[in-house]
Amino acid sequence: MTDIDALRFEAAEYRVRLFLSVDLSGSTAFKNSKDGEARETGATPYWVTVFQRFYSDFPGLFAAEFQRQRNDSVGADTCPELWKAVGDELVFCGRVASKKSCAVALDAFIKTLHQYRKRLSDQGVDLNLKGAGWLAAFPEPNRTVQLRARENSPELLPASEALxxxxxKEPFQFDFLGKAIDTGFRVASRAQPDKFALSVQLARLLVNSGPDLSFGHQIRLERPSILKGVNKNEPYPFLYIDTMEYLPTQAAKQLEREVLREGEVPNPARLSEYLTAYCKVVGTDEITLKVDSAAADVGVPESYSTHKKYISEHLAGERQTEFDGEGIGDGLAPAEEVYLEDASLSPLEAAHEVPGDT
Structure with a gap:
């Protein structure tokens, strides 16, 4: 029995995953442009080559940057893995056990975005990049779904530690569902090349960490607006990190913000108070993590503790059902054999009697 099999009926421990999205901006126009349609060799348009390079190169560059920044404070956490490609968008996912791990992954991702933007510019490719990030807690209130069963292995049960x-380890083999996932994609839809969009929970985690986190990025706020279906249509704060580096319009954008007095960095303490008040209004749990790998663990949310009891009871029932099913199967096998044997003997006995009677 593998370690995974041994955990099939154990309730999943509380965990937090960081989701990071990068999207090619201007892709539709590029595909339909003269440069995008150019076919230097063979039948493949240039835009296909550019997109294939993006899909293959960006994950490796991100992993290398994460590894470059990684230190003991990150602990055993690894670089978020590619979860899925959604059209021109790549979405990465990784478990984070500390604020430091979250900050390192986010900073590495933003640096990779900037460097890949520079690469596109140096190559004369008329495309840009925009990004977003959000957090989600599992197995409550969000859930993991197995997309395909492992060969010759039993099903991984919902909300189990095995799942x-x-x-x-392999997020691309699973789907993630829940309010935080839906909200995250809505938040990502508001991203712009100069503004890396953040969910409220991610921004709250970072802004509450103070200078000790050494994050290196400032969180800005624009006027909230409605995200369809999110928080009962209560206007959602537009929180973002400045990502103007290597933008061809960088100088003009900076002057524009100064003239319009937009994008000013709010006081972190006041921003934290505002996000706390907002979450109280919409009923969003705060996601808490320890500062770094050396710090003591923080408590899990009350909502998880409450649901863990029911998850454990459900999995215990599944274990019993599976055990009973195996027992019934084992008990029936000999009986079926006897029944079949008896059934096969009766006609033979009758066959011997018929000739004797005639």
Whole structure:
């Protein structure tokens, strides 16, 4: 029995995953442009080559940058893995056990975005990049779904540690569902090349960490607006990190913000108070993590503790059902054999009697 199999009926431990999205901006126009349609060799348009390079190169560059920044404070956390490609968008996912791990992954991702933007510019490719990030807690209130069963292996049960541990290692084999995931994609839709969009929970985690986190990025706020279906249509704060580096319009954008007095960095303490008040209004739990790998663990949310009891009871029932099913199967096998044997003997006995009677 593998370690995963041994955890099939164990309730999943509380965990937090960081989701990071990068999207090619201006892709539709590029595909339909003269340069995008150019076919220097063979039948492949240039835009296909550019997109293939993006899909293959960006994940490796991100992993290398994460590894460059990684230190003991990150602990055992690894670089978020590619979860899925959604059209021109790549979405990465990784479990984070500390604020430091979250900050390192986010900073590495933003640096990779900037460097890849520079690469496109140096190559004369008329495309840009925009990004977003959000957090989601599992197995409550969000859930993991296994997309395909492992060959010759039993099903990984919902909310089990076996399922969640497998998803930590290979997120591309699973789907993630829930309010935080839906909200995250809505937040990502508001991203702009100069503004890396953040969910409220991610921004709150970072802004509450103070200078000790050494994050290196300032979180800015624009007027809230409605995100369809999110928080009962209560206007959602537009929180973002400045990502103007290597933008061809960088100088003009900076002057524009100064003239219009937009994009000023809010006081972190006041921003924290505002986000706390907002979450109280919409009923969003705060996601808490320890500062770094050396710090003591923080408590899990009350909502998780409450649901863990029911998850454990459900999985215990699944274990019993599976055990009973195996027992019934084992008990029936001999009986079926006897029944079949008896059934096959009766006609033979009758066959011997018929000739004797005639």
């Amino acid at each position: 969640e541990l497998s998803a930590d």
